[in-house]
Every structure is written in C-alpha cells, then in structure tokens.
Amino acid sequence: MRATKRRVSYEACLTATGTEDAPWYAVPADDKGNAQLIVSRIILTALESLRMTYPKSNPERRQELQEIRKLLTKVPTLTQGPARF
Secondary structure (H helix, E strand, O other): OHHHHHHHHHHHHHHHHOOOOOOOOOOOOOOHHHHHHHHHHHHHHHHHHOOOOOOOOOHHHHHHHHHHHHHHHHOOOOOOOOOOO
16 A cells, blocks of 8 residues: 555656656666666757757857967966966
8 A cells, every 4th residue: 555655656746747848767777787878868869859050150259269269278287387478
C-alpha cells in the first residue's frame, strides 16, 4: 500500500513539474555506461533542436572584436607575471 502511494505521488510530482520545454527523463542508474549514453543522447538531441547559427556581423563589429582580441592577448596569465601595458 505504501509503495503504491509513493509511486502515485512520484508520478503526480513528475507530471505536475515536467513541461514540453523542460521534461523529466527516467534514466536507469544500474548501468553507468548506458546511463551516460542515454544522458548524452538527450543533451545532443536538445542542442540539435535549438537550430543555432552564428550571428550576422558587419565590418564595424568585426573591427570592434579585433580590438577586443588585441586587448585580451595583452592580459597576463599567472605564469607570465605582472601586466605591462
């Protein structure tokens, strides 16, 4: 009886909180390798569904990005010591 109530409560929770944009996935945990493959496939499918593209650019924006790149290459790393601007 308790197990049935727990299962019903669990299913109600998942149903109430899962949405089309943020669904729940049940991944078996008894086989680590397969669990990782399943999660990888879920992530890959979600990323592919985004249909991302690179943003459009123009000459002014490219120039701005080049200037930022120059500034960033001047920032020292921990092994280079203090910055010399």
